[in-house]
Amino acid sequence: MMKRVILGVCIVTLLTVSVTLWARGSREPAPREVQVLAAMGGDEAIAFGNVLKRFTEETGIPVMYDPQSGDTVITTANTRIASGARLDVLTLSRPGNILGWAADGHLVALNDGDDPVVPAEVLYDNFSQSWLDLAAIDGRYYGVPLKAFSKSVVWHRPASFAQLGLEYPETWEEWMQVAETMVENGRMPFVVSGADAWTLTDWFENIYARVAGPEKYNDLFIRHGVSWTDPTVVEAMEYFREIIGNDDWIALGREGAIGLRRDEAMGLVLQDPPQAEMFYLAGFMDRVGRANFPHLRSGEDYSFFPFPQIKPEWGNVVVGGGDHAVAFNDSREVRELMRFLTKPETAEYFGSQERGAVISPNRNASRRMFTGAQRLEAEQIDSAEVFLFDGSDMAPGAVGGDAMFTALQEFLMDPSRLMESLEYIEEVARRAY
Amino acid sequence: MGTVSNNTRGWLFAAPVLLLVTLYLVIPTLWTVYFSFFTGGFQPDRFIGFENFRRLFTRDRLFLDLSGFPWSGALLNNILWLVFLPAGAIAFGMTIAVLADAHPWERVIKVIVFVPIVVSNTATAIIFRFLYNMNPRIGFLNAVLTSLGFKPRPWLSSREYVTFALIAAAVWIWTAFAMTVFSATYKALDKDTLQAATVDGAGEWQKFWLISLPMMAHAVSFVFITIFIQTIKIVDLVLVATDGGPAGASRIIGFSFYWETFQNLDVGYGSAIAVVMLVILLPVMVLQVRRFKAEEQ
Structure with missing residues (x-):
C-alpha cells in the first residue's frame, strides 16, 4: 500500500515538473505592447491604424x-515626458518639436551604435538626405519620414478655366491677370480661409520662398537669421496684399x-454654382473633395495647378510638409516597429488605403496606387527642384503657432x-529663439 | 479607543482628505507660484523675478492692450464675461423660473431650458460655430438675417462681436443652472406671505420685486458666485469655437493660461497667468467660505 502511494506521488511529481519545464521552454517572454501616439485625424488616422494592425499581424507585437x-x-x-509616463513612438509634422526633444535627450538616435535601431544605409536607401536632415542633429537621425504632402497647390474647377478660355498661370503676373479676367466675367476669383490661421502662414511661406529663395527661407524660420521686418519679408507681404487687399x-x-x-x-469652390474659383491650400484637401463632393471626380471635375512662380531664379519650388515617426524608447518591440515603418512595402500599404491614403517620402515606394489629384500631388513632390518644409512648423511654437x-x-x-x-512677430521671435 | 483623545480622532478622520488636498491642490498651487518667477518649460530654467508679470501687464498686447481705444486683451474680455455672463444667466434664469412656475407647460419649458446643462462646452462651441456661421447656407442666425433683408454678420470673426457672441453661448448654458436653483427656491418660498400681500392689494410685479426677490437673495448670490468662478476658468468654449481668434480678439484669461503653457510651452509665463487667476478668485473664495460658515451657525 505504502509503495503504491510513494509511486503515485513520484509519478505526479514527475509529470508536474516535466509539464512545467515544457511549458516554460516553449514560451518566449510575451512581447511588450508598443505605445504609439500619432498626430493624425479622420480617415488618415484610420488608415494609419490599419498600417499598425498589419504590423501586429506580421510580428505578433501588440500596439496601443x-x-x-x-x-x-x-x-x-510633453506631459508624458514631464511626468515620466511611458511613450514609445510618436508621429508628428513639426520638426522643431522633434529636434527640441532630441536635444533634450528624450529621443533614440536611429543610426547610433553597433546595433542601430535602423542602420544608416537603410535610411539612405529609402529616403532623400533632405528628408532625413529635417529630424537629424550632427548626423544622428531621429525620425523615419512617414508622410509627405504639398502645400503649393491651387484648387479650382478646370471647367471654369475652359469656359473663360483661361490658361493656368505660371507666374504671379499671369495669376493676377487670371483673377482680373474672372472678375470681369462676374466670377469671384479667390477664397481665403482665415479661421484656421495656419492656412495664412502657408500663403506667406509660399510667397516668401518664391521671393527670397530657399536659403533665406530656412534662415528666417529655423534660425531667425533674417528679421521679420527685413525688406524681403515686407516684399512678400506686399505680394500677399495684392490679393487680400482687394475686398x-x-x-x-x-x-x-x-x-x-x-x-x-x-x-x-466645389459647390454648384461655385462661390469662388480658386482656393490655395494643401494637397490633402483632396480628401475633403472626395468626402463631401463624391459626385465630383478628383483630378477632373476639380483639380489643382502649382502655386505660380514669382522670381524665376529660385526655380521650381514646392513648399510642403510631412510627418516623421520618432522613438522615445529603445526596445525589441520599438525597433521592430521603426524598421517596419522604414519599408517601402509599408509605405505602399499606407498609400493604397481606400480612404486616408498618404504619399510617402520613401523613394522606393511605388506611386501607382494613387488616383486623381493625389497622383498629381505625388508627381509634384517627386519632381520638385527645391522642396521646402513648412516654415511655421519648423519655427518655435510661440512664433509658428501663435505670433504668426x-x-x-x-x-x-x-x-x-x-x-x-x-x-x-519679430518681437515674439526675439524671445523665442 | 478610549485612549485616543477627541482632538486626535478628528485629525485622523480628516487625514485622508487633508492628504489629498495637500497633494493635488496645495502643492501644485505653490509650485505654480514658484514657476511664475522662472522661464523655461516644465523644468524651471532661469529665475527672472517678476519679469513674467511685467511682460503680462505691459508688453503682451493680447493679454492687456491699453494703447488704443477701445482697450482690449484677454483681461478686459474677461471683465466683459464677468459682467455679462452672470447678469445674463441670472436674468434669464430668474425670468423663466418665475414665469414658468405653475404654468401648465412648466415641465416642458423647464426640460427644454435644462438641456444645455448636460451638453459639454465643447459640443456647445461646435453648435454655436454652426449657428454663427457667416455663410447663410450654414449659419442659422445669418440665414434669418438675410431672409429679413439684412447683410450676414461675421459673428465669430470680427473683433466687435466675437466676445459677445461667445458670452451669449455661455449664457445659454448657465441659464439652465440659474433656472434650476431659482425654481427650487421659488417653490420653497413662504406662500402665506405672498397671499397676505395679495390680500393687501399688491400687484404681481410688486410681489416679485419687494417680497420674492429679497427672499431669494441668498440663491442669487450663490448662483452669482458659482458662475463667477466658472467664468474665470473657461478655456474649452473659446478654444473650440474660435481658437481665441480672430487675431487673439476673443482670448480670456483661462484661454491665455492654456495657450501659453501648452501651445507655446512657456510654462513660467503660463504660471504667471494662473497666479493672476488665483488673485482674482481668492476674494470670491474667501467670501464663499465665510458664507458657508455663517450658514452653519
Whole structure:
C-alpha cells in the first residue's frame, strides 16, 4: 500500500515538473505592447491604424494606438515626458518639436551604435538626405519620414478655366491677370480661409520662398537669421496684399474670410454654382473633395495647378510638409516597429488605403496606387527642384503657432497694418529663439 | 479607543482628505507660484523675478492692450464675461423660473431650458460655430438675417462681436443652472406671505420685486458666485469655437493660461497667468467660505 502511494506521488511529481519545464521552454517572454501616439485625424488616422494592425499581424507585437490632433499630440507628449509616463513612438509634422526633444535627450538616435535601431544605409536607401536632415542633429537621425504632402497647390474647377478660355498661370503676373479676367466675367476669383490661421502662414511661406529663395527661407524660420521686418519679408507681404487687399477679390470679403474654416472654403469652390474659383491650400484637401463632393471626380471635375512662380531664379519650388515617426524608447518591440515603418512595402500599404491614403517620402515606394489629384500631388513632390518644409512648423511654437497666426489674421482683417503685424512677430521671435 | 483623545480622532478622520488636498491642490498651487518667477518649460530654467508679470501687464498686447481705444486683451474680455455672463444667466434664469412656475407647460419649458446643462462646452462651441456661421447656407442666425433683408454678420470673426457672441453661448448654458436653483427656491418660498400681500392689494410685479426677490437673495448670490468662478476658468468654449481668434480678439484669461503653457510651452509665463487667476478668485473664495460658515451657525 505504502509503495503504491510513494509511486503515485513520484509519478505526479514527475509529470508536474516535466509539464512545467515544457511549458516554460516553449514560451518566449510575451512581447511588450508598443505605445504609439500619432498626430493624425479622420480617415488618415484610420488608415494609419490599419498600417499598425498589419504590423501586429506580421510580428505578433501588440500596439496601443492613440491618434490625436497635431496640437494635442504635442501637449500629451510633453506631459508624458514631464511626468515620466511611458511613450514609445510618436508621429508628428513639426520638426522643431522633434529636434527640441532630441536635444533634450528624450529621443533614440536611429543610426547610433553597433546595433542601430535602423542602420544608416537603410535610411539612405529609402529616403532623400533632405528628408532625413529635417529630424537629424550632427548626423544622428531621429525620425523615419512617414508622410509627405504639398502645400503649393491651387484648387479650382478646370471647367471654369475652359469656359473663360483661361490658361493656368505660371507666374504671379499671369495669376493676377487670371483673377482680373474672372472678375470681369462676374466670377469671384479667390477664397481665403482665415479661421484656421495656419492656412495664412502657408500663403506667406509660399510667397516668401518664391521671393527670397530657399536659403533665406530656412534662415528666417529655423534660425531667425533674417528679421521679420527685413525688406524681403515686407516684399512678400506686399505680394500677399495684392490679393487680400482687394475686398472684391475674396469670397465673403475679408470679414467673411477671417471666419472661414478650410473645409468650408474648399466647399465654396466645389459647390454648384461655385462661390469662388480658386482656393490655395494643401494637397490633402483632396480628401475633403472626395468626402463631401463624391459626385465630383478628383483630378477632373476639380483639380489643382502649382502655386505660380514669382522670381524665376529660385526655380521650381514646392513648399510642403510631412510627418516623421520618432522613438522615445529603445526596445525589441520599438525597433521592430521603426524598421517596419522604414519599408517601402509599408509605405505602399499606407498609400493604397481606400480612404486616408498618404504619399510617402520613401523613394522606393511605388506611386501607382494613387488616383486623381493625389497622383498629381505625388508627381509634384517627386519632381520638385527645391522642396521646402513648412516654415511655421519648423519655427518655435510661440512664433509658428501663435505670433504668426495672430499677426497674419490681423493683416487679413486690416491689410494696412503690414508693419505692425511684422513687428509683432519679430518681437515674439526675439524671445523665442 | 478610549485612549485616543477627541482632538486626535478628528485629525485622523480628516487625514485622508487633508492628504489629498495637500497633494493635488496645495502643492501644485505653490509650485505654480514658484514657476511664475522662472522661464523655461516644465523644468524651471532661469529665475527672472517678476519679469513674467511685467511682460503680462505691459508688453503682451493680447493679454492687456491699453494703447488704443477701445482697450482690449484677454483681461478686459474677461471683465466683459464677468459682467455679462452672470447678469445674463441670472436674468434669464430668474425670468423663466418665475414665469414658468405653475404654468401648465412648466415641465416642458423647464426640460427644454435644462438641456444645455448636460451638453459639454465643447459640443456647445461646435453648435454655436454652426449657428454663427457667416455663410447663410450654414449659419442659422445669418440665414434669418438675410431672409429679413439684412447683410450676414461675421459673428465669430470680427473683433466687435466675437466676445459677445461667445458670452451669449455661455449664457445659454448657465441659464439652465440659474433656472434650476431659482425654481427650487421659488417653490420653497413662504406662500402665506405672498397671499397676505395679495390680500393687501399688491400687484404681481410688486410681489416679485419687494417680497420674492429679497427672499431669494441668498440663491442669487450663490448662483452669482458659482458662475463667477466658472467664468474665470473657461478655456474649452473659446478654444473650440474660435481658437481665441480672430487675431487673439476673443482670448480670456483661462484661454491665455492654456495657450501659453501648452501651445507655446512657456510654462513660467503660463504660471504667471494662473497666479493672476488665483488673485482674482481668492476674494470670491474667501467670501464663499465665510458664507458657508455663517450658514452653519
